[in-house]
């Protein structure tokens with residue numbers, strides 16, 4: 527039960543919860559956003575490509591993101607499980623992930639959706655801008671990211687629901703309370 531995807535709008539708390547679940551479950555948290563930001567910080571070619579899109583609040587092209595995730599999932603620490611945070615985000619990425627897993631005879635166990643009120647999310651992200659200084663946390667870019675999420679990523683919720691993999695959890699409240707809800711959702715068989 528340890529090949530997991532976290533879905534949810536920007537600011538829902540995927541990154542925070544992915545790290546906590548990673549500790550609890552003993553599998554790596556793999557955040558495409560973190561990998562892109564690390565590449566931006568190191569000034570790699572991947573970082574230079576990604577930065578333009580990230581600063582505009584747009585998705586990095588699928589071909590770039592898919593290749594990066596394929597490499598990461600091939601690392602030995604992901605062989606027994608992983609928590610994907612921020613991937614897949616498009617229908618093309620869903621198909622690619624299916625292929626990557628099929629190639630190693632694995633399959634997803636659960637997709638956990640973290641839900642939250644959009645206005646609360648704008649408040650959280652603009653507050654985070656003041657703390658972490660992420661260049662994509664300004665109010666305009668945050669609203670673009672929400673729109674892109676609605677158009678390109680929200681449809682994945684029904685894709686995974688149809689496969690019987692989806693569990694949705696309320697992302698409002700204290701961090702440990704949300705973690706507890708996610709662990710409950712993992713333990714339960716019925717949606």
Ligand code: ADP
Pocket residue numbers: 535536537540558559560562579580581583584585586587588591611612613614615616619662671
């Ligand atoms: P958030 O979920 O708060 O928007 P992330 O750190 O997950 O933040 O992502 C930040 C940015 O990184 C995105 O706006 C996008 O430009 C890029 N990114 C992350 N994951 C993907 C992905 N799977 N496909 C395309 N772009 C991505």
